[in-house]
Amino acid sequence: MIAFVIRRLLQGVVVMLVVGFIAFSLFNFVGDPVALMLPPEATQADRQAMRETLGLDRPFHVQFATFVGNAVQGNFGISLRLGRPVSALLVERLPATLELAFVAASLALLVGIPLGVYTGLKRNAWLSRVFLTVSLIGVSLPTFLIGIFLILIFAVWLGWLPSFGRGDTVMVGAWSTGFLTASGLKALILPSITLGLFQLTLIMRLVRSEMLEVLRTDYIKFARARGLTNRSIHFGHALRNTLVPVITITGLQLGAIIAFAIITETVFQWPGMGLLFIQAVQFADIPVMAAYLCLIGFIFVVINLVVDMLYYLVDPRLRIDRAVAGGH
Amino acid sequence: MSAAAPLLEVRHLRVEFATRRGTLVAIDDVSLDIAPGEVLGVVGESGAGKSITGTAIIGLLEPPGRIAGGEILLEGRRIDDLPPEQMRRIRGRRIGAIFQDPLTSLNPLYTVGRQIVETIQTHLPLGAAEARARAIELLKEVGIPAAERRIDHYPHQFSGGMRQRVVIALALCANPRLIIADEPTTALDVSIQAQIITLLKKLCREHGTAVMLVTHDMGVIAETADRVAVMYAGRIVEVGPVQEVIHHPQHPYTAGLMGSIPAIGQEVERLPQIEGSMPRLDAIPKGCAFNPRCPKAFDRCREERPDLMPAGSTRAACWLHAGKAGTADERR
Numbered sequence: 069m070i071a072f073v074i075r076r077l078l079q080g081v082v083v084m085l086v087v088g089f090i091a092f093s094l095f096n097f098v099g100d101p102v103a104l105m106l107p108p109e110a111t112q113a114d115r116q117a118m119r120e121t122l123g124l125d126r127p128f129h130v131q132f133a134t135f136v137g138n139a140v141q142g143n144f145g146i147s148l149r150l151g152r153p154v155s156a157l158l159v160e161r162l163p164a165t166l167e168l169a170f171v172a173a174s175l176a177l178l179v180g181i182p183l184g185v186y187t188g189l190k191r192n193a194w195l196s197r198v199f200l201t202v203s204l205i206g207v208s209l210p211t212f213l214i215g216i217f218l219i220l221i222f223a224v225w226l227g228w229l230p231s232f233g234r235g236d237t238v239m240v241g242a243w244s245t246g247f248l249t250a251s252g253l254k255a256l257i258l259p260s261i262t263l264g265l266f267q268l269t270l271i272m273r274l275v276r277s278e279m280l281e282v283l284r285t286d287y288i289k290f291a292r293a294r295g296l297t298n299r300s301i302h303f304g305h306a307l308r309n310t311l312v313p314v315i316t317i318t319g320l321q322l323g324a325i326i327a328f329a330i331i332t333e334t335v336f337q338w339p340g341m342g343l344l345f346i347q348a349v350q351f352a353d354i355p356v357m358a359a360y361l362c363l364i365g366f367i368f369v370v371i372n373l374v375v376d377m378l379y380y381l382v383d384p385r386l387r388i389d390r391a392v393a394g395g396h
Numbered sequence: 397m398s399a400a401a402p403l404l405e406v407r408h409l410r411v412e413f414a415t416r417r418g419t420l421v422a423i424d425d426v427s428l429d430i431a432p433g434e435v436l437g438v439v440g441e442s443g444a445g446k447s448i449t450g451t452a453i454i455g456l457l458e459p460p461g462r463i464a465g466g467e468i469l470l471e472g473r474r475i476d477d478l479p480p481e482q483m484r485r486i487r488g489r490r491i492g493a494i495f496q497d498p499l500t501s502l503n504p505l506y507t508v509g510r511q512i513v514e515t516i517q518t519h520l521p522l523g524a525a526e527a528r529a530r531a532i533e534l535l536k537e538v539g540i541p542a543a544e545r546r547i548d549h550y551p552h553q554f555s556g557g558m559r560q561r562v563v564i565a566l567a568l569c570a571n572p573r574l575i576i577a578d579e580p581t582t583a584l585d586v587s588i589q590a591q592i593i594t595l596l597k598k599l600c601r602e603h604g605t606a607v608m609l610v611t612h613d614m615g616v617i618a619e620t621a622d623r624v625a626v627m628y629a630g631r632i633v634e635v636g637p638v639q640e641v642i643h644h645p646q647h648p649y650t651a652g653l654m655g656s657i658p659a660i661g662q663e664v665e666r667l668p669q670i671e672g673s674m675p676r677l678d679a680i681p682k683g684c685a686f687n688p689r690c691p692k693a694f695d696r697c698r699e700e701r702p703d704l705m706p707a708g709s710t711r712a713a714c715w716l717h718a719g720k721a722g723t724a725d726e727r728r
Binding site: 285286287289290291292293294295296297298300304305308309382383384385 | 454456484485486487488489492493495497500501502503504505506507514515518519550552563566567570
């Protein structure tokens with residue numbers, strides 16, 4: 069187990085180095101930063117001085133090493149657009165995105181899994197057919213359209229919920245949370261539904277098809293033949309066997325929720341990292357883009373690590389076999 | 397008549413599968429009974445309806461299959477029309493089951509101990525510690541070495557033969573009166589098959605458990621069963637004491653089956669075989685289902701369907717034996 073975790077950690081480091089390299093390359097692709105930072109009337113000497121100050125005259129690999137060294141310490145330089153340290157900007161925006169992603173993911177899991185189990189067990193019930201049909205909408209409609217519809221119905225027509233922003237937030241240490249105020253919670257509803265709906269329907273359909281698959285297996289038939297209760301068969305034996313694929317997809321989708329909150333955050337003007345990123349792209353704010361790339365890469369690496377460790381918890385076949393199979 | 401009251405009686409059982417192209421009759425008018433402690437072998441080709449008979453008895457037919465007629469009695473009480481919850485209590489407690497493939501019969505995510513304890517506690521009022529002690533006892537009884545340690549192992553840590561032993565322990569753990577063993581050795585190595593069969597036979601004798609042994613392996617039947625029922629195209633064509641059926645088969649189909657088993661020490665160029673193949677369920681011929689393949693068929697066989705009738709020391713569904721000696725009521 070420990071060897072496995074270490075191996076996975078090393079792989080994660082390699083992935084992060086590649087991501088860092090791509091992020092670092094951004095600087096070289098998008099023109100000469102010196103030209104961007106100095107006024108047009110600057111002299112050649114000024115440029116040279118600036119180049120030396122920024123360390124741009126040093127060889128490529130030294131520059132990359134410096135970049136990685138700084139990045140590990142959370143130092144991604146200064147935003148070209150806002151003139152403030154990128155790390156401070158991200159830390160400011162991180163809570164908004166993480167809270168949104170957390171609510172959206174919880175919604176997807178807490179609604180998606182029970183619906184999947186229900187539609188898997190009651191395959192022919194009319195309610196199951198309704199859920200399946202409705203879920204097609206969630207799978208097929210693009211996120212921004214769902215967001216705009218929700219705004220139209222609940223914010224414009226009914227006027228129940230705010231159409232944009234986070235509402236009032238409270239600072240808990242360095243973390244600004246919207247969980248503690250009524251307007252903050254209300255503001256979370258529409259964006260999290262928008263963000264989580266696709267994952268919800270995906271998880272529901274996945275759990276359903278896995279349940280149908282597992283219910284056909286011999287060990288479920290044998291469990292029935294042993295006279296176990298339906299409850300034990302469905303939830304103890306069947307559901308648990310569906311968890312490995314569900315964990316895989318959920319993990320990847322959680323990363324996707326955080327990474328692709330961009331669209332939802334744009335639609336709802338949600339002051340999170342995605343919005344920061346979109347604005348950075350429009351302004352060619354390379355340090356912010358590079359930092360965002362690294363952060364998302366990091367989140368995916370962490371999630372994958374957690375998913376791999378959850379496999380170990382769920383499926384004993386993956387655990388290291390200390391006892392060798394005995395007998396014949 | 398057999399002396400003891402039968403443990404299980406199946407009367408005129410009919411199982412149908414509703415399909416898009418009409419109803420298929422998988423089991424047609426099957427009657428059999430099993431005395432307490434008796435081993436009844438049920439043989440036949442694939443698709444003859446052996447497994448479906450077993451599945452119908454434990455009430456686990458999957459839709460679109462359903463019992464369309466007849467009745468099933470356990471210790472004189474009807475069980476085929478019980479509500480699902482009552483039938484569930486009978487499964488595992490009164491009637492155990494063993495399926496073909498031990499590799500897939502156990503849930504891979506739980507230790508064998510947990511699965512045995514769960515089954516025990518479902519049926520018997522035992523605490524966790526008592527149930528675990530009983531589980532270890534059972535594992536020892538089915539011949540699993542170091543049962544105290546092995547009980548906490550997962551199925552994938554056991555070999556195929558060991559897993560089938562665990563499955564037998566699971567089937568026996570609430571001390572059922574009857575075990576339906578559906579091809580219990582087919583998926584195992586030949587060398588292990590004999591061990592498992594011997595074990596099953598020994599345990600059932602010790603516990604006084606009756607067995608309905610479903611298989612296509614005549615060797616297993618010959619070694620294990622007291623009586624044997626031969627099935628063909630959803631019906632029983634011959635039933636009788638195992639030695640009689642093997643050595644003096646009365647139905648031409650049984651005779652064909654026995655003829656196709658090679659005898660040791662006898663050199664044959666080519667094994668005798670029954671010409672043709674078993675009819676599909678949607679194309680069962682009129683009269684006796686076996687008549688197109690039967691070397692002795694005559695006009696009546698193509699018109700009228702024979703029921704089981706006394707034939708020598710067995711009972712066979714064949715017109716060859718019509719009007720011969722023996723009373724119609726004779727069961728054996």
